[in-house]
Amino acid sequence: MNRDDLSPDLRALLDTVPDAPVTTADVVYDEGGTALEGFLAGPTDASGTDAPATGAGAGGLPAALLVHDWYGVVDHVRVRAEMLARLGVVALAADVYGQGVRPGPDEAADAAGRFYGDVDLFRARLAAGLERLRAEPGVDPARVVVMGWCFGGSGALELARAGADVAGVVSFHGGLGTSAPAEKGAVRAPVLVLTGAADPIVPDEAVAAFQDEMRDAGAPDWQVVTYSDAMHAFAVPGTDAPDHGARYQAVADRRSWAAMTAFVDEVAGLPRR
Numbered sequence: 699m700n701r702d703d704l705s706p707d708l709r710a711l712l713d714t715v716p717d718a719p720v721t722t723a724d725v726v727y728d729e730g731g732t733a734l735e736g737f738l739a740g741p742t743d744a745s746g747t748d749a750p751a752t753g754a755g756a757g758g759l760p761a762a763l764l765v766h767d768w769y770g771v772v773d774h775v776r777v778r779a780e781m782l783a784r785l786g787v788v789a790l791a792a793d794v795y796g797q798g799v800r801p802g803p804d805e806a807a808d809a810a811g812r813f814y815g816d817v818d819l820f821r822a823r824l825a826a827g828l829e830r831l832r833a834e835p836g837v838d839p840a841r842v843v844v845m846g847w848c849f850g851g852s853g854a855l856e857l858a859r860a861g862a863d864v865a866g867v868v869s870f871h872g873g874l875g876t877s878a879p880a881e882k883g884a885v886r887a888p889v890l891v892l893t894g895a896a897d898p899i900v901p902d903e904a905v906a907a908f909q910d911e912m913r914d915a916g917a918p919d920w921q922v923v924t925y926s927d928a929m930h931a932f933a934v935p936g937t938d939a940p941d942h943g944a945r946y947q948a949v950a951d952r953r954s955w956a957a958m959t960a961f962v963d964e965v966a967g968l969p970r971r
Contacts, residue, residue: 699722699737699739699773699776699777699780703773704773704777705773705935705936707935707936707946708773708774708777708935708936710935711777711781711935711951712777712780712781714781714952714955715781715784715785716784717784718741718783718784718785718786719741719742720739720740720741720742720780720783720784721739721740721741721742721743721783722737722738722739722776722779722780722783723737723738724736724737724738725737725738725790725830726797727826727827727829727830728826729822729823729825729826730822732796732797733796733797734792734793734794734795734796734797734823734826734827735771735793735797735798736771736790736791736792736793736827736830737771737775737776737779737790737791738779738788738789738790738791738834739776739779739780739782739783739788739789739791740759740783740787740788740789740834740836741759741783741784741786741787741788741969758836758837758838758841759786759787759788759836759837759838759841759969760786760787760788760838760841760842760843760865760962760966760967760968760969761787761788761789761790761831761832761834761837761838761841761842761843762779762782762787762788762789762790762842762843762844762845762962763789763790763792763824763827763828763831763842763843763844763845763864764778764779764782764789764790764791764792764845764846764850765791765792765794765824765827765844765845765846765847765849765850765851765853765854766791766792766793766794766846766847766849766850767846767847767848767849767850767931767934768801768806768807768809768810768848768849769800769801769802769806770793770794770795770799770800770801770809771791771792771793771800772800774847774934774935775791775847775850776791778791778847779791785959785968785969786968786969787962787968787969788831788834788836788837790827790830790831790834792823792824792826792827792828792830792831793823793827794813794820794823794824794827794849794850794853795809810849813849813853814852814873815877817856817876817877817878820853820856821856821857821860824844824853824854824856824857825857825860825862828842828844828857828862828864840865841865841966841967842864842865842966843864843865843866843867843868843962843965843966844857844858844862844864844866844867844868844887845867845868845869845870845958846868846869846870846872847870847871847872847931847933847934848870848871848872848873848930848931848934849872849873850870850872851868851869851870851871851872851873851891852869852872852873852874852876853872854867854868854869854872855867855869855872855874855876855889855891856876856878858880858885858887858889858917859876859878859879859880859884859885859915860884861884861885861886862886862887863886863887864887865887865888865965865966866887866888866889866890866961866962866965866966867887867888867889867890868889868890868891868892868958868961868962869889869890869891869892869893870892870933870954870958871892871893871894871897871900871928871930871931871932871933872891872893872900873899873900873904874891874893874900874904874905874907874908875904875907875908879911879914879915880911880912880914880915880917881915882914882915882916883915883916884915885912885915885916885917885918885920886918887919888918888919888920888961888965889912889917889919889920889921890920890921890923890957890958890961891905891908891920891921891922891923892923892925892933892954892957892958893905893922893923893924893925893928894924894925894927894928894929894930894932894947894950895924895925895926895927895928896926896927896928896929896943897928897929897930897932897943898929898930898943899930899943899944900930905922905924908922909922923954923957925947925949925950925953925954927947927950928947928949928950929943929944929945929947930943930944930945931944931945931946932945932946932947932950932951932954933946933950933951933954933955934946935951
C-alpha cells in the first residue's frame, strides 16, 4: 500500500501507530466458487526478508481477520490492517463481496443488504477468510481475533453467533441485530462491542436487545462500551454525514482503538517490542 495514495486523514490515522517494517500483499482465495480478494499485512521477518515474521516461540504470531464496511476492501480497512501489522499482528482484510466488487455510495446499501438478508452466505464468506488467515505461515491459529467496522462489525458478530473458535471478536459501530440470534451455548469467544451513544442505526433499544441475546445464549464473556455523542462510523476518518447519522469522531476513534488493543492483548497476546 502506497501511503502517498492515501487521503490526508488516513495518512494521519496510520501515523498514530509507530512505524515498523511491514509486508503487505493482495491475496485471492475462494468461497463456493466465488473469487475473493483480500489484503494481507504482517510484520516483516526480522532478517529483512520479504516474508511475515514467525513470532516468538513455536506458536507464531497473533492474527486478526478484519471485515470491511459496506464499501468493501478499500483504503480504510487496508490502513487498519497495516496498523495492526505494526503492532506485530498478521492481519487479513477479508473480502465479503467478491474480487473486484467495490461498490460506490449509490450501490453500497444494496451490496451490503444482500448479506444482511442471507446470513448463511455472510457467515460462509467470513469463514473462508478465517480459513485463509489461519493458513498463512507464521500465524498461531489459536490466537486469531475477528474485528470489523459498520457492516463488518455486524459480520464479526455473526461469526461469534455461529460459534467460531476464535480468541475474540470486536465490533466497531456495527449493527447488533440479526435474523439468526445465537443459540444457547453457541457463543464461545469473548466479545467486545464498541458503539456510539448518538448512533441512530444502533439505538439504545438495539443495544439492550443484543445484551439480552448474549444473556439468553449464555455467552461467557461479553462487554459493550458506549461513546458519548458518537454517531455511526465514528472510527472511519473522513465520514461527515450527520444528516444520515454518520460522522467521524476522533475521541471515540482513539478510545475504541485503545479498547480493542487492550482486549486483543488480553485474549491473544500482543508481541512485546
